[in-house]
Amino acid sequence: MEKFFGYRDERRCIICKNKVMNIFLSPHNDDESLFGAFSIMRDNCYVIIITDSFIQTKRGDASCSADERWGETCRACDILGCPVLRLGLPDDTVTELDMENALARFVEFADKVYAPAIQGGNLHHDMVNRVAHKLFPGKILEYTTYTKSVLYTVGNKEIIPTPEELNKKHQALACYKSQLRINQPHFDAVFGMTEWLM
Secondary structure (H helix, E strand, O other): OOOOOOOOOHHHOOOOOOOOEEEEEEOOOOHHHHHOHHHHHHHOOEEEEEEEOOHHHHOOOOOOOHHHHHHHHHHHHHHHOOOEEEEEEEOOOOOHHHHHHHHHHHHHHEEEEEEEOOOOOOHHHHHHHHHHHHHOOOOEEEEOOOOOOOOOOOOOEEEOOOHHHHHHHHHHHOOOHHHHHHOHHHHHHHOOOOEEEO
């Protein structure tokens, strides 16, 4: 597989023909670090952040703007050593058709595609799963996230980190200052744990 170099600014994102890549679909800014850090590092994944955060600011959470959360993601992906792209679909209005249209350009370049498993814990996670299977049939690896009642779930294949991988994940998680303040239980649930594929 040829190395793919991406850019954080979608307007500057260049996709060259004959380049294939492993893609990690992250519904939100932080899902890639919470649930897929080890797979991303091992497979040299190209991370695609599907939605921008508007729900949190609309409900009054301070310091959680889309740009602030994007900055956290950029710092985390620097630590994980992966290129990352922001699609910028607003999380308060996004539809599956929006996701499908935005991701369609990657179909011919995808080798393996990581997508969240359908677990009912988050609407956007389940939406991304359905879109991924539609666009990338036969190429999907599903990673576990959470359910409505359980914040750490297991699947069929355990991804056991090396000490170096675990340390990098912990460093990446520390970049999400806004979410550590608001969603601390999600971070506590995965801290020091293995990751799972379905």
